[in-house]
Amino acid sequence: MQNSKPDTNGAANSAGNGVAMEERIQPSRSFTDEEFERYSRQMIVPGMGKEGQLRLINSRVLIIGAGGLGCPAAQYIAGAGVGTIGVVDGDVVELSNLHRQVGHATSRIGMKKVDSLITHLRRLNPLPTFVPHASHIDPQNAADIVSQYDVVVDCTDNPATRYLISDVCVLLCKPLVSAASVQKSGQLIVLNCPPTPKGLLDRKYAPCYRCCFKKPPPAGAMLSCGEAGIMGPVVGMMGVAQAGEAIKIIASALHLPPSDPDSAPERNLQQPTLLLYSYDLESAVGPYTFRALKMAGRKKTCFACGENSTLTLDGIKAGNPNYEQFCGLAAPRSNLPPEERITAAAYHAAKTRGELPEHVLVDTREKEHFSFGNIDGAVNVPFGKLLMTAAAVKRGGASADQILAPAELEPLPEDAPIFVVCRRGLDSQEAVEKLKELGMDNGGKRKILDIVGGMKAWKEEVDHSFPFI
Template sequence: MAFSPDELERYSRHIILKEVGVKGQKKLCAAKVLIIGAGGLGAPAALYLAAAGVGTLGIVDADEVELSNLQRQIIHGTSDIGKPKVESAAETLHDINPGVNVVTYREFVDSSNIADLIADYDFVIDGVDNFPTKFLINDTCVMGKKPFVHAGIIRFKGQLMTYVPGEGPCYRCVFRDMPPADAVPTCKQAGVIGALAGVIGCLEALEAIKYICGIGELLTGGLLTFDALKGDFHTIKLPPRDSNCPVCGDHPTVTELIDYEQPSCVLAQHGTALT
């Protein structure tokens, strides 16, 4: 694949990086990334992956744009209120980079469709706002041997970790079970500072770019936390893969995809998520 003069100019700041270069940019242009959730985390991740030239971006979301989304879901605008989020996202991404193929899925993710959704993609981004879907994404990616990045935000704090098959623990190794439904506040109760979604969502995009290009060190085996009020990043070293993990362990007990029941938009310091 030879780059056109416009592409060489568009991606010039990548190409002059010795860690990326023409080879790395070609990898990006050939890559396929699936973003589950076009909200606070998925929005900035999608914007930067499109700008980076990722060849195919899949966007999964069943919701419509609401006024309360606009404080953090920067892929949408005021004129998009009432529009399907995937449609709004696709329009913005095409404007940023017409060369990117945006595939939209206006549907809820559950055990009946998620395996098919991730099948054709090289990397998955978790941008969802509820524990049942986070566990489902993990289980599907582990069973399907797909790398993915998890992230969560609440109030002024965020966290991030990456799973790569055969390298480090999965989400279940770290957060074994969902918290009880009445143990954590809802999104509307807890709140979140909007710019935090941008910080953590962009870090998700960066993990995808590093994985695709094969550069740097991924957050496999580490949980990155960020306290926005203190301006403090900290990486917690995680234990190795748990041999007793119910999904990636030596003798898995979770061998089929499960639709867990818990009210959406719950969050906690245990795998937080608020988008």
């Protein structure tokens, strides 16, 4: 069989490393004594058996992201005996990772995450071949990396990368197990499985990421774990579930494109499902919850897998589509004119010199962030609460006084300024605009100013000991 090179117009053989999966499996192959003992409890599970284990041993799985999702996913994929495991990540291990990224260790802080995780996996199971890809996945390298594997497990933490990975998996005919988690909730979905070339449409064909999420969430609503926080057991639950799906796909041979697409119904396919998980941290009792939402199949008009899709691998490498732009993740820019902004250092200097004897400082971070440290005299008005109150005021269901209590404003002159600070200087700009829309500038008599760079800038410019998290 000829080596399979990705087709820049879409379809590609699932062979990944140039050898079709059917040829890599050796039905007559016997297990070594170590393999037999190591995998015996798994092989006796109904539906696995010798054939399923051989598929795992002869398969190649790519894990993109060696963080909170990737660590537990990789552990169980390696433990199950997948023959070749690729790990993609461009970051290094940090102390703040360790409460959830269980494949790393305190002794490996500063090490590249791919090397740290592979070190951990080799100690768990030395039999697989581990392949490090010590860089972030991007439009230039995605196809070259993904093409080497049979199944892709997306453990990244931002929408732009998820759309990129899904698009490449559609074009290369790779099944994709995608998950996301933040704060106390997570979600999981299996995409493009069994892998089917773009343009083939039927509800029996699993959707791609764009079929399920045609538009990304607003840029301001997308919070990373660093911004919003994350509970380790939540992201761990999602990573373990990803491993389970990847193992099931391979053991059931669902990662192989059907030789005849019309034979897909014979493969005992299930309706695509989005699994949602939530965890109530504030309740002392009560169960965590799982919900399964039924998803539709491929969409005729989908940009990536639809019948008129113009998506190509060459186009992706050339920057079409622009994933950062599509998800609104272009470099941060100021929404406010210079006269409505002040640096953290300038604010501190003016306050220290007594030039700001009467003013209000609004801190829009969540109460958990605020509780770790704040600027003396700041009033905590969480950004989400501010937006909800502003919307209620517009509907006539609330008063602007509910944002800042009268007791905080009435003692002040009507021209006493309001300063707004957030974590990194983005939410505060929108907060300034909302406060002005609500008339809290007293018709222009009161200045409302954003502190540039937020509390991160405060730590860098004013107080290096400030506990910024």
